[in-house]
Amino acid sequence: MSSTQATPSTQAASGAQAASGTQQAASGTQTARLMDGTGPARRIIESAAATAADFHRRTGTAPCLATVLVGEDLASVTYVRMKQARCAKAGIESRHVALPASISTGGLVEKITELSEDPGVHGILLQHPVGPHIDERAAFEAIAPDKDVDGVTMHSFAAMSFGLPGFVSCTPGGIMRLLAEYDVELTGKHAVVVGRSPILGKPAGMLLLERNATVTYCHSRTSGLSAIVRQADVLVAAVGRPRFITGADIKPGAVVIDAGYNPGNVGDVDFASAAERAGLITPVPGGVGPMTIAVLLAQTVEAAVRGRDTA
Numbered sequence: 298m299s300s301t302q303a304t305p306s307t308q309a310a311s312g313a314q315a316a317s318g319t320q321q322a323a324s325g326t327q328t329a330r331l332m333d334g335t336g337p338a339r340r341i342i343e344s345a346a347a348t349a350a351d352f353h354r355r356t357g358t359a360p361c362l363a364t365v366l367v368g369e370d371l372a373s374v375t376y377v378r379m380k381q382a383r384c385a386k387a388g389i390e391s392r393h394v395a396l397p398a399s400i401s402t403g404g405l406v407e408k409i410t411e412l413s414e415d416p417g418v419h420g421i422l423l424q425h426p427v428g429p430h431i432d433e434r435a436a437f438e439a440i441a442p443d444k445d446v447d448g449v450t451m452h453s454f455a456a457m458s459f460g461l462p463g464f465v466s467c468t469p470g471g472i473m474r475l476l477a478e479y480d481v482e483l484t485g486k487h488a489v490v491v492g493r494s495p496i497l498g499k500p501a502g503m504l505l506l507e508r509n510a511t512v513t514y515c516h517s518r519t520s521g522l523s524a525i526v527r528q529a530d531v532l533v534a535a536v537g538r539p540r541f542i543t544g545a546d547i548k549p550g551a552v553v554i555d556a557g558y559n560p561g562n563v564g565d566v567d568f569a570s571a572a573e574r575a576g577l578i579t580p581v582p583g584g585v586g587p588m589t590i591a592v593l594l595a596q597t598v599e600a601a602v603r604g605r606d607t608a
């Protein structure tokens with residue numbers, strides 16, 4: 298997709314840029330520059346692959362990610378397969394654990410605890426969601442912090458929130474790397490996060506706060522949502538509702554991050570209308586998604602290296 302205007306990303310989130318965005322929006326053209334995630338993701342994965350190869354040479358084994366899937370939800374099966382395929386290409390071994398949808402919380406915790414104690418496993422990913430009868434938090438907490446390459450444990454969340462070293466949630470981590478890639482200034486900016494899920498919206502807001510953004514969380518029960526979204530210099534859409542946010546609610550020149558993954562590769566942002574007002578916008582597919590997987594792979598390799606070096 299081509300953009301009609303090459304807005305320097307450093308200016309995209311500034312108020313000074315807003316006026317020209319408004320004018321071009323009126324003509325019905327896309328003014329936003331595209332924030333491509335595929336190129337940066339490829340570079341992150343190449344770097345992880347080089348480190349994985351080095352690890353393999355030194356230790357005789359590849360970094361290993363255990364993927365845990367409960368049930369056979371088609372979308373989840375597809376995502377997990379995609380992650381495994383990327384791992385294979387990067388020289389990361391994956392060990393798949395498929396569990397029946399009927400498994401109990403206790404059974405799942407037991408399985409994850411085994412993986413946490415298995416020295417051959419460096420990272421663990423429990424695919425979300427796990428089904429309503431399972432206590433997902435309890436299952437996540439069975440992941441050893443040093444194997445939490447998906448950044449889903451309380452330990453990781455706290456480290457993330459305090460700006461301490463540790464593993465970040467993959468999608469929020471991918472968003473931050475994408476913002477850095479496009480030189481988006483965050484200090485003093487109003488970042489609005491729509492969505493507050495434990496591994497997406499909530500940690501995304503904490504990471505933005507760490508970078509000195511002024512963060513507002515919105516969610517399904519927020520009243521006057523549009524008025525708040527319209528104030529966003531940086532908008533992170535993570536509600537899981539297809540095309541929930543439209544151009545009418547985008548502040549001209551804003552940086553729009555679509556972290557939605559709805560069936561059919563549809564994001565939470567109505568791309569066509571939002572791109573008429575945004576300064577920078579992520580596409581779906583090809584934006585946040587590839588960055589999520591890249592961060593997962595990079596953190597898996599990091600876990601392997603760290604485990605080895607501290608053994």
Ligand SMILES: Nc1nc(=O)c2c([nH]1)NC[C@@H]1CN(c3ccc(C(=O)N[C@@H](CCC(=O)O)C(=O)O)cc3)C=[N+]21
Pocket residue numbers: 376422423424425426447449467468496558562581582583584585586587588589590
């Ligand atoms: N514990 C856990 N961690 C997760 O990180 C996690 C999860 N559970 N559950 C499901 C969501 C979803 N998710 C995506 C990752 C990559 C793409 C992605 O790469 N999408 C491609 C398109 C996909 C395609 O080509 O079919 C893209 O946006 O370009 C999408 C969605 C991770 N999730």
